[in-house]
Amino acid sequence: MKEIIQKIDEVYKRYDYVENKGEMLLFLIKILMLKFLVDNGRVVLDRKNAQKLRMDFTVGGILRVWSRGVSNAHHWTDEGKLTLSGLIWEDVKRFIEDTDSFENKNASVIGELYEECLHRSHKKSQGIFYTPDVLAEYMVSLCVSVVRKEKILDPACGSGSLLSAAYDYILKNTKDLEKETVHKRLLQKSLCGVDKDPLAVLVTRITLALKGEKYCYPAGIMVGDCLDKASADFKDSAFDVVIGNPPYVGHKEIDSEYMKHLKAFYSDVYQNKGDLSYCFFKRGYELLKDKGRLLFLTSRYFMEAYNAQALRKFIREHFTIKRLIDFNGLRVIGGIGIDPALSLLVKGRAPTRHAARVSRFFVQKGKLRETPVYIEDLESSQPKLHEDFETSQSQMDDGLWRLYGPRTKTVVEKIEKRAPFTLENLxxxxxxxxxxxxxxxxxxxxxxxxxxxxxxxxxxxxxxxxxxxxxxxxxxxxxxxxxxxxxxxxxxxxxxxxxxxxxxxxxxxxxxxxxxxxxxxxxxxxxxxxxxxxxxxxxxxxxxxxxxxxxxxxxxxxxxxxxxxxxxxxxxxxxxxxxxxxxxxxxxxxxxxxxxxxxxxxxxxxxxxxxxxxxxxxxxxxxxxxxxxxxxxxxxxxxxxxxxxxxxxxxxxxxxxxxxxxxxxxxxxxxx
Ligand SMILES: C[S@@+](CC[C@H](N)C(=O)[O-])C[C@H]1O[C@@H](n2cnc3c(N)ncnc32)[C@H](O)[C@@H]1O
Known part of the structure; x- marks a missing residue:
């Protein structure tokens, strides 16, 4: 991985006269895609193919060489035709041949590399932080069924880490003979995703397409704004699962016109100083079938933040809260200033006595461990790093979710029994x-x-x-x-x-x-x-x-x-x-x-x-x-x-x- 990133840097340096960074990224994505096809024996770089690729170095052009004729109806990019000079083609070939092979690698490597290439400041202002592999796999195991033929949506799919993990999880549990059929079904019917970033969408499509031995178009992945029904026109109540890591964008970074739109359509969850991710809970709700499952990785702030009161009410009234995993300040997604939490919710009002399962990590001093250690602890029957407990949903206060285990609860109850005032009274x-x-x-x-x-x-x-x-x-x-x-x-x-x-x-x-x-x-x-x-x-x-x-x-x-x-x-x-x-x-x-x-x-x-x-x-x-x-x-x-x-x-x-x-x-x- 390190070596290939180094090579990508070299490409960047060599082509730094290309002013449009998007074009540069697209160029890299295409090289990575071609390398994947070559290393896995799906495209041979013989003279004939080399000629074709040089004459039409577009996503469609490369896929046409793989599939020997992709239908033009498949919309990959708006590139037109692109011919490479001999020198640049040699450069591309050298990159493919000289870097570590992608043979038998998971196609999700393309998404990981795409993320590496995105400029960090750009990522922050857009709330773009992709879910690390281990966490994506764990999330999928919490909400995706391998037996039922389910429709799954990631409403802010980025470069597809969650959809790719969902695909792998389902395929791992599929008999060899059925794999090809399931692959087709997943790409053509089951897996859907949307993102505002056209390049990220392209990477998701490529990642899913490259998972199959034969070419198949991933029909459910589209460019659009999931919070705007006109832009991403998925049918309401169409999905069994909505899984996502929606963007965390505070009110200061949201454009005022867009804010008006959010306040008009999401007023029951999004009010003053809210976070963009709050709106995704409501949109996710609308898109789910009755009893459908929503699993979001978000900042944990919505459980406590003053401005998330309406969201907490919405969740309590519209969903059954199955599971909350509170990393309690442990920043398991490296490099970002976000304290993550996972919420697993089922569409539909909770039965009166329903209790949500809460897993809360203990406050830990010192160096953060690797993310897999925390995931193992969550899967262990004898956890050491967190406590598991249940909390009655009907007693979750919209003003503030107080999530604590039985020992803390007893102490708090003892205090509150002898304390008739609130500080506010005094x-x-x-x-x-x-x-x-x-x-x-x-x-x-x-x-x-x-x-x-x-x-x-x-x-x-x-x-x-x-x-x-x-x-x-x-x-x-x-x-x-x-x-x-x-x-x-x-x-x-x-x-x-x-x-x-x-x-x-x-x-x-x-x-x-x-x-x-x-x-x-x-x-x-x-x-x-x-x-x-x-x-x-x-x-x-x-x-x-x-x-x-x-x-x-x-x-x-x-x-x-x-x-x-x-x-x-x-x-x-x-x-x-x-x-x-x-x-x-x-x-x-x-x-x-x-x-x-x-x-x-x-x-x-x-x-x-x-x-x-x-x-x-x-x-x-x-x-x-x-x-x-x-x-x-x-x-x-x-x-x-x-x-x-x-x-x-x-x-x-x-x-x-x-x-x-x-x-x-x-x-x-x-x-x-
Ligand atoms: C935190 S990233 C998560 C990406 C991916 N789901 C993952 O887990 O790796 C958030 C993504 O949301 C996208 N995004 C932001 N606003 C959006 C919107 N209104 N509709 C769809 N996608 C959006 C960004 O482009 C970004 O790719």
Whole structure:
């Protein structure tokens, strides 16, 4: 493989005057296809064939040599006729002869090589990441039947890795005598795919065609937009299986016209800030027969993301959730920033007592293993890397899918039984400031003397790295909070300084549309919130990091703040809350349903944090915790680490006791 990629690079270098990269890719695909045919003895490069190939080096031309006359009705590409010069033909021949043979290789090698050739940046913006072989084989084994003659669709088939795996899986389970008939049936009737990328579609067709000894046209593979019925006109309710790895494309990368189309046709799954892949669930549903199976490899975010609430509802109401495989942040598809999950769904409402089977991998520190290791674990009857459990579908909350095993469930239930409030009942939350131009508004302490600003407009400024559990690193920066200035002309020092940024500041959207004066901070929030006693926490962290600020710090948008509501119903104070939130028990509790980012980072947005249940403690307990808190913040982590740890342990033990968590459960919590 390495050697052939090297050779492909050489071809690229030699032909770098070809400006159209698509043409270059097509040229390579044709060489690879011809090499496959030659290495497997289906085309002989004798003089006659060489002459024909040179005169018509098109996909159709090459296939005509293989099949001795492909019908013109078979639409392969729009190439017209293409003649190669003698030199280039020699180059092609050398490539075929000099690289490792494709003899007895799976034709899917063409797809793998095509993927290698695609430019990475192009791949990312289009959500193009193909399914690795092992994962494709495993996916197929989960949803394809080898006995029934099923219609199978990949709605975003790329270069065909899933369809190729489905083909191999079915053929492997077919008697030798029937193989030719089954091959024909699969290509002409059963296997369907669509993709927006014409070259990827071509590669899928070629891959499937090359799997047969004799030429047969793969009729079900087409170019089109699966989310647009006019463009990919498959009949609804036509498929037994929809299998796919649909594109993951966030709202920022979707063109506004296309977004309108999505919102019009997919409003029940796709709303603001949704991901393109959400729409594929609905389209997949429409295309499936009743009781048909859908298996998608997607990002796991849809199980937790705020913007996927409608999708979760759609899935719960329209499908029976058979199996969810949550890799839990293990990035088993190399080279992409996606945390994958597999969802196996059956079209049709779930019976009342239906329980979905969930396989969830444990969080694993250290180096990721090879993908086959994880697949083996999924197939093992004694898994080591994940836990299997069932979860009642009717109890899956559209607000957030909480998928946890029985041990975690018992602990969560114990907490929630003794905790009548949600954090939302007790606090108001607010996000930090977005200045819209930090250069203009944020200053190091030591540079400020030079400017003579009115100290009334200056406030200490912190960012998320300042915030730790219980502690805040003292700020060394300040913000010039100009939203407290009514008329800048009356403040010459501030005006003169800011004028150098005027052009940039004026170009901010809120200034352009007249909502803010040019010198204002873009999202200044309500300054009073910053002046209060408040609990603050970073929006992304590995562990719970809550701290109390009584120094009127202003902070950036990567921090959130909480202020206590009027204590009408509850007697908790900030100190109790911070000790509770930073405890091992609440760290565990939060992570049981928090949105994960990669292996060990979590998202701490209020829409999840505020869902934490909080106990109704007496004033006496709140005061006891205040006592703990005062002692803890007076012990620094460096010099009095042991005393501090002992106190934190005491708090942890107290909380375990309060929630009736037994030793076995404590071990489970602390092992995580
Ligand atoms: C993540 S890749 C997966 C390819 C293939 N299913 C696999 O598993 O290897 C996503 C593919 O979706 C295609 N795509 C993006 N939007 C599409 C749409 N609206 N309709 C059909 N295909 C689309 C891209 O061109 C890309 O090939």
């Amino acid at each position: 606090v108001d939350s607010f996000q930090g400031i977005i200045t819209g131009n930090d250069k203009a508004f944020i200053f190091d302490d030591d540079e400020l003397a030079a400017y003579n600003f009115n100290p009334r407009f200056l406030h200490p400024w912190i960012k998320n790295r300042n915030v730790h559990a219980f502690e805040i690193t003292p700020p060394v920066k300040q913000i010039l909070y100009t939203n407290e200035i009514e008329a800048i002309e009356k403040h010459p020092y501030e005006e003169v300084y800011l004028k150098q940024f005027r052009e940039k500041l004026t170009s901010r959207r809120e200034c352009k549309n007249g909502r803010l004066p040019w010198y204002a901070i873009q999202w200044g929030r309500n300054p009073e919130c910053f002046m209060k006693k408040k609990i603050i926490f970073p929006y992304k962290a590995k562990d719970n990091r809550f701290a109390i600020d009584e120094n009127r710090y202003f902070f950036s948008a990567d921090i959130y703040g909480l202020t206590l509501k009027n204590r009408l119903y509850s007697q908790v104070n900030e100190e109790f809350l911070v000790l509770l939130l930073n405890s091992r028990l609440y760290n565990f509790y939060f992570k049981s349903f928090a949105k994960k980012l990669g292996v060990d980072l979590y998202e701490y947005y209020p829409n999840t944090v505020l869902k934490l249940k909080i106990p109704d403690v007496s004033m006496e307990i709140s005061d006891k915790f205040k006592g703990f808190y005062d002692k803890i913040i007076n012990l620094t982590e460096t010099t009095q680490k042991k005393d501090r740890e002992a106190l934190l342990l005491e708090v942890d033990r107290w909380l375990y006791g309060y929630f009736d968590i037994n030793e076995e459960e404590i071990n489970w919590i602390e092992k995580q």
